[in-house]
Amino acid sequence: MAFVITHPCVGEKSGDCVDVCPVDCIEEGEDQYYIDPEICIDCGACVTVCPVDAIVDETEMAPEDDKYLAKAKEFYGIS
Ligand code: SF4
Numbered sequence: 001m002a003f004v005i006t007h008p009c010v011g012e013k014s015g016d017c018v019d020v021c022p023v024d025c026i027e028e029g030e031d032q033y034y035i036d037p038e039i040c041i042d043c044g045a046c047v048t049v050c051p052v053d054a055i056v057d058e059t060e061m062a063p064e065d066d067k068y069l070a071k072a073k074e075f076y077g078i079s
Contacts (some may be wrong), residue, residue, distance in 0.1 A: 001058050002037035003044070006068045008052035009033055017046035017055065027075075034075045 005017070009032040017033060018026045025039035026046065035046070037058070047055045056062075058069060073079070 001042055002040035003035055003042060003046060003055050004037070004058050004061060004065065004069045004072060005033050005035055005054050006056055006061070006065045008054035009050075012052050012054070014051050016049040016051065020045045020049050029075055032071075034072045036076050037069065037072055038076070038078060 005026075011031070013028070013031075013033060015028065015033060017035075018028070022043060022045065023039055023041055025036040026033055027036070028034075032054075035055070042057075056065065061069065
């Protein structure tokens with residue numbers, strides 16, 4: 001399980017999440033930031049600092065946000 005950065009980040013990219021992640025698993029992509037699902041420890045620290053509420057628990061994601069988990073996996077080369 002992991003947290004996933006979804007659609008509000010696209011075009012926003014505040015990057016506040018990067019500074020609070022204790023395991024340094026958030027990286028900047030071309031149009032949004034991404035959480036490495038294999039490193040995230042589910043602490044939730046990034047969720048509270050995101051100004052656009054873009055970060056959600058993988059298990060509570062809306063079906064239409066599934067593509068953002070797939071996008072993160074693709075970004076990190078996870079199959
Ligand atoms: Fe990093 Fe915690 Fe957010 Fe996972 S939930 S990306 S470990 S700050």
